[in-house]
Amino acid sequence: MHPFKATAAAVALAFGAAPVALAQSGAEIQEIRQQIERIREEYEARLRALEERLRQAEAKAGQAEEQAAKAERQAAAVARRRAENVFNPGLSLILQGRYAHLRQDPETYRIDGFIPSGGEVGPGERGFSLTESELNLHANVDPYFRALFTAAYSPENQVEVEEAYFQTLSLPQGLTLKGGRFFSGIGYFNEQHHHAWDFIDAPLPYRAFLGRQLGNDGVQLKWVAPTPFFLALGGEAARSEAFPGSKRNKNGISLGTAFARIGGDAGPSHNWRLGLSYLQTSPQERAYGDQDSAGTPVVNAFSGRSTLWIADAVWKWAPEGNPTQRNFKFQAEYFRFQERGTLAFDVKGANLADRYDAQQHGWYAQAVYQFMPRWRVGVRYDRLAHDQMNIGQVLNGTLTAADFPILNPYNPELYTAMIDWSPTEFSRLRLQYARDKSRQGAPDDQIFLQYILSLGAHGAHKY
């Protein structure tokens, strides 16, 4: 029986239909009673079913709540684990290695016409070799300082602290103070780490005038102007250590630099930066090896003042500012190097000292083009030139130019081309060819195959 009809019947029975019912037979009353009984049973059954469903639903809700709580606990645990990691410094390791095919013996590498800078400027070993591996740790120390440490492991199993500095985070008015050991902010290329270079080697002017790259133990103050375009001024006070300075046992500042940079956009696809830098230091008895006119090895030493001006320019292009598919970078730097002082000839023997004035310049220009994802090609031209060199001993006739063979006027040149393939931003393979005319009369053909792998924390690269 349909419940609604049954209810209607029951209601009719109980109220309006009652007098009629009296007239009905006992059998009919019996039947109606049975019907009512059935209805009651039916409803009780339904009620029980509903109660059961409610109980189940409640149980499920309880389970869901429990699961949610469990998920929350797990999430909290993950967050806690991560929070613990947050306080660990970012850690990255750069692995580099290469194969080199060199026409000239790398042992004889020198840059003719220029006082040897004593840095790692040569083309390195022939055949397979490991090049620098870098271990880098960096983190914010507290709300006031950030710190970075880079150790360079040389293939000869020596460890060198390449950079170890702190940098302020909370100085007002756009000022940042950096202290410790760091790559100087002069020029454009100087601050770049080896693994970020576009070619396997440093440009020739950097090798001749800065011993490859200028690293300082000192302090740097930098100011970024609150202007709509980019303007930054900076200066460094440091202890001179390597070329063009020399180790000195002296209080105070023995090397100073200053630099200014401006930059901006030209539409969404182009941006640029120009820089001007100045360096001054006063080397004392900065020694280098040469040979006299008889072919006997001698050690000469320069004392005086060295100054260097660098003008740099960078221009980058990427369609709509999206470099992932195609991009282009042009960079060029011009160097003007001047030394004025005394040059001592054969310090361990004759020790003839007289004045030494030299003015030299150098420049390089390079272009790197990513023509499709992963693939880049690049070319670079480097040149060094003599403007003027006066060696007192030669001018007054005590010695001849043949006693300073390295300083014979010569203008070195270097032509480089490379192609590299970067499956991801963490790996790169490179093939490079160079014709190196650093040595007078003995051009070197160099072929390199190089890999650069980056493990660990995601590195962020400067401009």
Added chain:
Amino acid sequence: MGRFFKRWVMMLLVAASGGVMSGSPVHAALNVFACEPEWGALVQALAGDKAVVYNATTAFQDVHRIQVKPSLLAAFRRADLAVCTGADLEIGWLPVLLAEAGNAKVQPGKPGYFEASKYVVLRGVPAVVDRSLGDQHPAGDPHIHLDPRNVLKIGEALVQRLAALDPANAAFYQSRYRDFASRWQSAIQRWEALAAPLKGMPVIVHHKGFTYLSAWLGLNEVGALEPKPGIEPSASHLAQLLENQKRQPARMVIRAPYNSPTASEWFARQAGIPHVVLPYTVGGSEQAQDLFGLFDDTLQKLLSGVKAPQG
């Protein structure tokens, strides 16, 4: 030497004090540096003319890979508030701005540094973090803005930040937020109703950057053109996807404006399905000029993709 250095320090001090003078005047408006245009649009919606917004990136740039160009440093230097996604999305470039722009106000932990991803639940937190699996986001998928419910949560946190940084205009920000929130909530209802035909629809994405949109609308992402996040599509992977298409046919390929069209156009042609370029963020299409436009246009493009003839 000493004389030179003293001269230089003097020059720097003079320049710096010049900067102090020029940097000090009472700000008429908050300078806001938005890492991504969606946050720039949100700030604009909440602050109106009380904020000058600088968008560091556009919809046509891959925000995972941004070059730290000088103009970014200049803008970051002047910012009173930086609004970024966080969750490591900007890990390739934001650290350089934080370290080199010399702006103490917008360092993490300061009121001027706002990370949107802190205010929503991140999806897709990888169980295993390994670079052999591509360029993963260990903190979870950072492309959070494509779920409009997230936008509301972030807006709520952001308006409090604006009020804290500029208390004089707190009431103004609050009232704009209330207005925005009520319009946004009704828009969500409208979008959800519109999106009913999209529920369960199988799609292929270029980069896994639509997770939140798919979760919100119930899209079924059956594949990605990138074999692994951040890895360019390869021929063998595309062939595999085409093979899968026989078993589990996707109805369309979707990509962001900054993804190269080559792979998605090729795949769409081969599979005979439409190729849909979603605006992805504000400015990604002509219609997506603000956050409302972003979702209006996203839905409209998805729906027209559904209606497009198959084959």
